[in-house]
Amino acid sequence: MPNKLTLKVEQYGPVFSGSATFIVLCVFKDATLSHFVEHDLSIEALYSAVFDWASIQTGFLFGIFGFIASKGDGFIGEIRNSMPMKHFIKYTKWAIYIGFILTITSMPLIVLDKKAADIDDTWFYIIALWFSMFVWAFLAFARTAYIFGVLVAVEDRHRIKG
Template sequence: MLKKLGFIFEKFGPILLSIVVFLFLIHYKKYFSFHFSPQGGWKIDALYNAIFGWSSVQVGFVFGVYGFVIGKKDGFIEAVKNTVAMKRFNSYLRSANILGFLLAVTSLPLMVINPDISTEHNFIYYVVSLWFSAFTWAFLTFLRISFTFGILISVKDENDFDGA
């Protein structure tokens, strides 16, 4: 039972936590709106740029992991290639790649337009909150992949060749 709950959290944890972040941002919109105003001192354009940069790096890393995993034709990764766990990992890779790409693409107009979210009753605040929640989802999927990939590559292949 506990193992099944762990798999459910592994699969749905990132999206559920991003929904929690969205609800948190909506609930505390007065606080965040103030801090992104000129009096609050936070810079919204810096947030747009930071998340664009992160999502770009994430897509590159995840695509590299995906290429490594599907291209490996021997050793441990080849041995587990057709297991349920590896199929689940590959689906996580695909979703993280898509999420990172969509986040990068949606960050571009935000960087160009630089919408102001400093007023509390502003529709764009909800759009930016949704966008930031998508970042949370993408970031957590990245962590899930990084952790699992670390486990995958830590298993030594039996026929490792150590030199000339």
């Protein structure tokens, strides 16, 4: 059984990491922007990459959720009403929500086509918030995928027919 600290890190790690990313980006705003401009990095490619990842991630999570929701027998059926499974379902739902929000918010960023050199303070904070959501979504996905891997690794009990 995990201790309370482990459970808190599991529960709040993704959103905390996303929040920390936002703070770090804001503190190093000038350095971040100048790095993009100096090295001619494509912020448009970042928008597209995050959009692609978020849309694939969200589809994968819908698949996990569908599998878990429809499985009523075996190991998953046995633990369906347990607290760890309730946490897993909650984690999966949140990962789907944040992935969907990230997918939707990425579309206007792709279309607006703002160059790194043209980003003012307001746009920087919007992009920093969006990228922080990506960190949150990525880690929420990783948490869900890891726990799903643990769940499906447990073999169902096979009964001898007689």
